[in-house]
Amino acid sequence: MNDNKNIQRQEEQAKEVINEIKKEYTKTADFLEDNTDTQLKIAGELKEELKNNDFDVNIEELKALKDEITGLKAEIKRLNEIDNISLSSLIAKDIRAVGKSLINLQEKAVGSIKNLYDSMKHQLTYNLTKAQEKFVEMKIGIVKGLVNSMQSFIKEQQKKLNNCLEKLDTLSKEIQKDEEKLNKGNKEEISQPDNENKDIKSSEKTAVRNGGERQGTNIQKSNEKKPKSMERKPSVLKTLKENQQKIRQEENVKGEKTVKKDKGMEI
Incomplete structure (x- = not known):
C-alpha cells in the first residue's frame, strides 16, 4: 500500500x-x-x-x-x-x-x-x-x-x-x-x-495413498481375525441329501447279501 x-x-x-x-x-x-x-x-x-x-x-x-x-x-x-x-x-x-x-x-x-x-x-x-x-x-x-x-x-x-x-x-x-x-x-x-496449493495437493495425494494402504491392511487383518466358526458351513439341505444317499446305498448292499444267502441255502 x-x-x-x-x-x-x-x-x-x-x-x-x-x-x-x-x-x-x-x-x-x-x-x-x-x-x-x-x-x-x-x-x-x-x-x-x-x-x-x-x-x-x-x-x-x-x-x-x-x-x-x-x-x-x-x-x-x-x-x-x-x-x-x-x-x-x-x-x-x-x-x-x-x-x-x-x-x-x-x-x-x-x-x-x-x-x-x-x-x-x-x-x-x-x-x-x-x-x-x-x-x-x-x-x-x-x-x-x-x-x-x-x-x-x-x-x-x-x-x-x-x-x-x-x-x-x-x-x-x-x-x-x-x-x-x-x-x-x-x-x-x-x-x-501457488506453492501452497501444490503442497496441499501433494499432501492430499499422500493421504489418499496412505489411506488406501491402511484400508487394505485393515481388511486383511480383519479377515485374519475372523474365528473359524465364522467360516462358511455347508447347507442343511445338502447334508440331508448326502445322508439319504448313504442310507440307500447301505440298504442296497444289505439286500444283495440276503439274496445270495438264500440261494445258497436252496442249493
Missing part, C-alpha cells in the same frame, strides 16, 4: 512539473510569434520605404516561420486541454517533441533576425536619402532590441525548462524503481499461494 501511495504521489508531482513545462511552452510560442510579427512588419515597412525587392526573401522566410509557430501553438493548445498525463503516457513523449520543435523554431527565429539585419545593413551601402538612411538606422535599432529581448528570454526560459526536465528525469527514475519493486512484490505474492 505504501508503494502505491508513493507512486501516486510521484505521479502527482510529475503532473505539476508537466503543467509547468506546458506553461513555459505557451509563453515561448507566444514570444516567438510576437517576435516574428515584429520582424515581418519591419521587413514590409523597409520594402515600402526603400522601393526595392531586397526584403522579399526575408518576408517569405518570416511567413514560413509564422506558419510553423501557428501549427506548434495548436499542438501546445491540444496538450493543455489534456488533464490526465503521466510520465509513462504517450502525451509525455509529445511534450518532449514539442520542446524540441520550440528549440528548432527559436533557432530559426534567431536566423531570421540575422538575415533581416544583414539585409538592412546592406541597404546602407546604397545611395539613400538622408530620410531613408535615418529610417533604416531606426529599424536596425528595433532589430537590436529584438535580439537582446530574445537572448534574455531564451536564457531564462531555457533555465526554467532545464530545471523542469531535471525534475522529470528524477521523478521518472524513482517511479520506475518503485513500479519494479511493486511488480516484484506482486509476483512473489502470486507464486506463494
Whole structure:
C-alpha cells in the first residue's frame, strides 16, 4: 500500500512539473510569434520605404516561420486541454517533441533576425536619402532590441525548462524503481499461494495413498481375525441329501447279501 501511495504521489508531482513545462511552452510560442510579427512588419515597412525587392526573401522566410509557430501553438493548445498525463503516457513523449520543435523554431527565429539585419545593413551601402538612411538606422535599432529581448528570454526560459526536465528525469527514475519493486512484490505474492496449493495437493495425494494402504491392511487383518466358526458351513439341505444317499446305498448292499444267502441255502 505504501508503494502505491508513493507512486501516486510521484505521479502527482510529475503532473505539476508537466503543467509547468506546458506553461513555459505557451509563453515561448507566444514570444516567438510576437517576435516574428515584429520582424515581418519591419521587413514590409523597409520594402515600402526603400522601393526595392531586397526584403522579399526575408518576408517569405518570416511567413514560413509564422506558419510553423501557428501549427506548434495548436499542438501546445491540444496538450493543455489534456488533464490526465503521466510520465509513462504517450502525451509525455509529445511534450518532449514539442520542446524540441520550440528549440528548432527559436533557432530559426534567431536566423531570421540575422538575415533581416544583414539585409538592412546592406541597404546602407546604397545611395539613400538622408530620410531613408535615418529610417533604416531606426529599424536596425528595433532589430537590436529584438535580439537582446530574445537572448534574455531564451536564457531564462531555457533555465526554467532545464530545471523542469531535471525534475522529470528524477521523478521518472524513482517511479520506475518503485513500479519494479511493486511488480516484484506482486509476483512473489502470486507464486506463494501457488506453492501452497501444490503442497496441499501433494499432501492430499499422500493421504489418499496412505489411506488406501491402511484400508487394505485393515481388511486383511480383519479377515485374519475372523474365528473359524465364522467360516462358511455347508447347507442343511445338502447334508440331508448326502445322508439319504448313504442310507440307500447301505440298504442296497444289505439286500444283495440276503439274496445270495438264500440261494445258497436252496442249493
